[in-house]
Amino acid sequence: MTILQKVKNFVRSRSIHVAYVDVGSCNGCDIEVLACLSPRYDIEQYGIFVHNNPREADILLVIGAYTPGWEEKLRGLWEKIPPPKAAIAIGNCPISGCLFARPHTLVDPPVAKHIPIAAQVPGCPPRPTEILSAILSVAPTIFADYEVKTK
Amino acid sequence: MKRTVDVSFPVGPVHPCWKEPARVKCETRGEYVVSAEVELGYMKKGIERIMKGRPWQEVMFLAERVCGICSVIHNMVFIEALEHISGIDVPRRAALLRVIVNELDRMQSHLLANFSYCYTIEHETLAMYLLDVREKVMDQLERITGARVTCAYIVPGGVRFDLRPEDAQALRLSLSAIGEEVMRYTDMFANGPLIALRSRGIGILTKEAAREAYAVGPTARASGLGDIDRRLRHPTYQSLGFSPIVRTEGDNYARIMVRFQEIAQSIGLIQKCLDELPAGPIRGGGIPGAGEIAYSMEAPRGELTYFVRTDAAGRVLEISIQTPSIMNIEACCHYMLTGVSSLADVTSTFVSSDPCIACTER
Numbered sequence: 001m002t003i004l005q006k007v008k009n010f011v012r013s014r015s016i017h018v019a020y021v022d023v024g025s026c027n028g029c030d031i032e033v034l035a036c037l038s039p040r041y042d043i044e045q046y047g048i049f050v051h052n053n054p055r056e057a058d059i060l061l062v063i064g065a066y067t068p069g070w071e072e073k074l075r076g077l078w079e080k081i082p083p084p085k086a087a088i089a090i091g092n093c094p095i096s097g098c099l100f101a102r103p104h105t106l107v108d109p110p111v112a113k114h115i116p117i118a119a120q121v122p123g124c125p126p127r128p129t130e131i132l133s134a135i136l137s138v139a140p141t142i143f144a145d146y147e148v149k150t151k
Numbered sequence: 152m153k154r155t156v157d158v159s160f161p162v163g164p165v166h167p168c169w170k171e172p173a174r175v176k177c178e179t180r181g182e183y184v185v186s187a188e189v190e191l192g193y194m195k196k197g198i199e200r201i202m203k204g205r206p207w208q209e210v211m212f213l214a215e216r217v218c219g220i221c222s223v224i225h226n227m228v229f230i231e232a233l234e235h236i237s238g239i240d241v242p243r244r245a246a247l248l249r250v251i252v253n254e255l256d257r258m259q260s261h262l263l264a265n266f267s268y269c270y271t272i273e274h275e276t277l278a279m280y281l282l283d284v285r286e287k288v289m290d291q292l293e294r295i296t297g298a299r300v301t302c303a304y305i306v307p308g309g310v311r312f313d314l315r316p317e318d319a320q321a322l323r324l325s326l327s328a329i330g331e332e333v334m335r336y337t338d339m340f341a342n343g344p345l346i347a348l349r350s351r352g353i354g355i356l357t358k359e360a361a362r363e364a365y366a367v368g369p370t371a372r373a374s375g376l377g378d379i380d381r382r383l384r385h386p387t388y389q390s391l392g393f394s395p396i397v398r399t400e401g402d403n404y405a406r407i408m409v410r411f412q413e414i415a416q417s418i419g420l421i422q423k424c425l426d427e428l429p430a431g432p433i434r435g436g437g438i439p440g441a442g443e444i445a446y447s448m449e450a451p452r453g454e455l456t457y458f459v460r461t462d463a464a465g466r467v468l469e470i471s472i473q474t475p476s477i478m479n480i481e482a483c484c485h486y487m488l489t490g491v492s493s494l495a496d497v498t499s500t501f502v503s504s505d506p507c508i509a510c511t512e513r
Contacts, residue, residue, distance in 0.1 A: 022171050024194050027509040028219025028300040030170050031263060035289070038282035052167040069172075069193040077165060099201075099213060106197035125219065125300050 005147060012058075012143040014047035016135065019057035019081070020090075023074055024100075024107055025064030028125040029091040033061060036128045048135055054080045058143065059135060065093035065100045065107035066114060078115040084146040086118035086138055087111075090131060095120050118142060160494060164193050168271045168498045171508035173480075177488065177497055184497060187488035189480055194512040199470055207233055207307075207439050207465045214457075215301050217472060218510035220263060222301050223256035224450040225510075230305045232446035232459045237307075239437030245309035246387045247424040248433065251322075252295060252304050254417040254424075258329075259288045260451035261369075261410040261417075264505040268407050269340075271499045272349040277339055284332050291325050294318055309434030319425055330418045337411040350404035354487040354500035357401055364482035367475045368453025369413065370504050373398050373405035381449040391423055403503040410505075439465040450475050452505055474510040 020033050036043040037050060051057065054077050066074070078087065089111055092098035097109030111117060121134045158179050164172035172193035178185045198217055202210045214229040215222045227249060234241065241249075262285040269278035289299050295314060296302035304311050314322075340346055356366065361374035371379050377397035382388040396412045398405040443460035453475030460469040483504040491500055 019165075021165055022194070022509075024196050025509065026216040026219040026222075026301075027171065027507065028216070028222065030509075031220055032300065034170065034263070034266075035282070035286065037279070038286050039279055040283060040286045052165070054165065064194070065196065067193065067195055069195065073164070073193075099209075099216065100196050100198070102201045104197060104200040104203070106195055106200070127299070 001145070001148070005145060008147070009144045012146075013140060016046075016048045016059055016139050016143075017057045018048055018050045018059045018061060018135065019052050019054045020050070020061040020063060021054075021074065021077060023062060023064040023070045023094070023111065024067030025091060025093050029063040029093070032125045032128050033063065033090065033131060036131055038128075041128045041132060043132060046132070046136055048132075055082070057081050058085055059139070060085065060087045061090050061131070062087055062094050062111050062115070062117070063090045065097045065109045066111050067107055074111075074114055084143050086142040087115055088134055088138060089117045089120045091126060092122055092124045095122060098124055162497060162501075166498070168267075168502060170267065171506075173506065173508045175484065175488070175497065175501060177494070179494065182493050184488050184491045184494070187484045187497070189484045191508065191512055194508050196513060198513045199472060202467055202470045205467055207461065207467060210467045210470070211306075212301075212303060215303055217513055218474070218507055219300050220260050220507060221256060221451045221510070223253050223304065224448060224455060226303060226305045227253055228446060228448045228450075228455055228457050229459070230307055231448065232444050232457045233307050233439040233461070233465075234437070235446055236442035236444050236459065236461060237437060237440040239308050239439070240435050241309055242432050242435050243429055244431045245433045245435070247428050248295075248310045248314055249305055250387050250391070251314070251421050251424050252292070252302075252310075254421050255288055255292045255295070257451045258414050258417045259285050259292065261414050262288065264451075264502075265340075265407055265410050267502050267505075268403070268499065271502045272346065274343070274346060277336060277343075277346075280332070280336055284329055284336070287325060287329055291322055294321065306434070307439055308437045309432070313433050314428070319428070323422070323425060326418050326421060330415065333411065333414050333418070337408070337415070340407060340411065347404065349496070349499060350402065350407065350503075351400075352402050353496050354403045354483075354491060354503060355401050356482060356487050358399075360486040361401070361482065364486055365478045366453075366482040367478050368450070368505075369406055369409045370479045370482060371453065372396060373409045374401035375399040379454065381447050381454050385448060388420075391420055391427075393420065403500060406503045406505075443469075452476055452507055453479060472513060474507070474513070476505075476507040476511040479504045480506050480511060
């Protein structure tokens with residue numbers, strides 16, 4: 001491994017930019033993601049920055065059970081994110097649809113049908129600590145030695 | 152009359168300041184907003200369609216997930232509607248515990264709304280302070296109900312868990328600490344000169360406009376409409392001597408201050424409940440039966456109405472939900488945003504009306 005790659009790995013491990021997108025949830029997971037910002041969980045001490053701007057994001061947190069309004073839009077949002085990138089499904093909704101996946105529903109879970117999902121955090125809603133640990137455990141596997149892996 | 156419009160400026164659906172997707176289309180002349188329209192449809196899940204024909208035991212959990220921020224009030228309105236249909240009595244202890252949990256939920260919702268506003272006007276210090284206080288409120292909510300967000304605490308005839316004496320003690324201690332901090336942050340907000348520049352006189356909703364737009368909740372109370380608070384008609388709140396908080400300015404500043412004052416009021420209500428809490432059972436008897444009712448109660452964002460029709464087995468035949476945010480979003484777009492002089496104030500004005508897209512579209 002070159003020195004440049006080592007520097008890149010070190011810098012990337014301390015600067016993970018996060019965007020979140022709600023594709024039709026009940027809001028419960030959104031506020032748990034927001035709670036990660038609070039001084040108690042202090043997401044920025046791990047070098048994670050929540051911008052909610054897809055163009056400078058590394059990790060996309062997908063919340064919700066994919067409503068028809070997001071067709072084409074979610075794919076476009078995912079393509080706006082520059083590589084290396086990863087999507088994490090937060091909550092039961094993007095994994096299985098939770099209790100919205102019933103007869104007569106409008107949602108179309110799972111989100112993994114529409115964009116590639118790297119990790120899933122089950123829970124209705126998951127605790128902020130679980131969201132934090134998911135981001136922290138996914139980040140090194142995606143970002144470390146990215147140039148070597150894609151060569 | 153011919154209208155001159157320079158730019159049609161869309162905000163959203165994914166925007167750094169917004170928790171949920173919504174698109175606001177502003178027609179602007181320079182930076183002056185001539186008119187605004189909201190475009191919804193990113194969160195429509197069809198909860199009412201799923202609810203139809205299901206037993207109340209399932210609909211109860213679905214009702215909670217109409218809105219994750221104010222889940223307790225959705226649970227409470229649906230269960231109290233069932234209780235009114237079937238004539239189920241609630242013991243006094245359970246009624247007071249419901250008020251305690253509902254007011255804790257209102258506190259965390261208001262703190263989150265004020266956090267969003269402070270974050271949007273980029274006063275990040277105050278925003279983080281408020282989010283920290285909110286965690287303390289969430290701790291108490293978790294201590295009483297067992298869950299942070301979707302707790303399903305209220306069941307027909309009472310509540311699920313009793314409040315143990317040590318929990319009541321911890322709640323009292325925590326409430327006094329929260330009260331002090333909220334008072335400090337209210338002062339910071341009320342007297343901050345830069346906050347006043349971004350908030351006072353911006354996004355004005357006059358009393359007449361609020362009445363025309365059927366604004367509800369803190370948005371209407373900041374414009375001088377006090378009598379729309381549905382807690383005035385709830386027997387438990389009546390017995391606690393509740394009276395709503397009203398301000399008359401009608402701008403962003405007033406809407407945030409109403410929420411701050413309501414947090415302090417909620418602390419007072421919970422302390423009063425704890426003082427009056429009698430010993431006794433927390434669950435009465437009763438099985439939900441057939442009937443129909445339209446039942447309203449005050450959610451953190453305003454009036455929430457459930458129309459429910461059930462059959463003899465307790466299945467929900469028909470249900471329709473009217474949530475508060477739709478009226479506030481319309482009031483925001485047609486009255487508050489019109490005449491906003493800068494595009495930076497569009498997001499802060501929209502956030503100050505505390506829109507909840509998840510419960511608007513369901």
